[in-house]
Amino acid sequence: MRIQGSCQQCNSGAQSAPSSRTSRASQRLDAQRASSFQLKLTTAEGDKVTISAEALQALSASSSADGQQAQSASGLSVKVSVQGDLNEQELKDIVKLAQALGTAVSDARSGNIQQAAQDVADTREGSTVAQFDFRYRDVQRYRYESQAASGVSVAA
Numbered sequence: 001m002r003i004q005g006s007c008q009q010c011n012s013g014a015q016s017a018p019s020s021r022t023s024r025a026s027q028r029l030d031a032q033r034a035s036s037f038q039l040k041l042t043t044a045e046g047d048k049v050t051i052s053a054e055a056l057q058a059l060s061a062s063s064s065a066d067g068q069q070a071q072s073a074s075g076l077s078v079k080v081s082v083q084g085d086l087n088e089q090e091l092k093d094i095v096k097l098a099q100a101l102g103t104a105v106s107d108a109r110s111g112n113i114q115q116a117a118q119d120v121a122d123t124r125e126g127s128t129v130a131q132f133d134f135r136y137r138d139v140q141r142y143r144y145e146s147q148a149a150s151g152v153s154v155a156a
Contacts, residue, residue: 026064030143033057037105039098041132047084049094053077093127101134109138 038052054077061070086094100123107116123129 024065025146025148026062027147028062028143028145029060030141031059032141033139035136035138037101037134037136039101039132039134041094041097042130043084043086043090043093044128044130045084045087045090047082047086047090049083049086050079050081051098052079087128090128093123093129097123097127097129097132101136105136 034054034056036052036054038050040048040050042048055075057072057074059070059072062068097120100119104116104119107113107119
């Protein structure tokens, strides 16, 4: 079996138009972390203390054919309220409790809940802090986008 055919363009010596491939890829990463805590306590003498803090960190980075960009921002807000007259020992005990709570948060975030509870329990013996309420919140958000676009352009 024999197949015959012809191609006008091939046989006439015509050349195809040049083509070029274009590519416009871009990537973007956004990250945010918001942390806050509130510590309310009452001393054995009835003094009331509230300490609260909020922290925000944000990062945005992008990359495209036009270049790369990165931006970051952070902020911190701390509030302290005292009703009463704290003595030197009460101040020391409050600082000791706050440090233990910081360690407990680190332990809890790494999955060691028993150690976190022990960190706080160790501060209770002989403390002038009669009672306390501690709340901690940590929120992390990430968003990644990647776009790839390509095309072929043909010059006539």
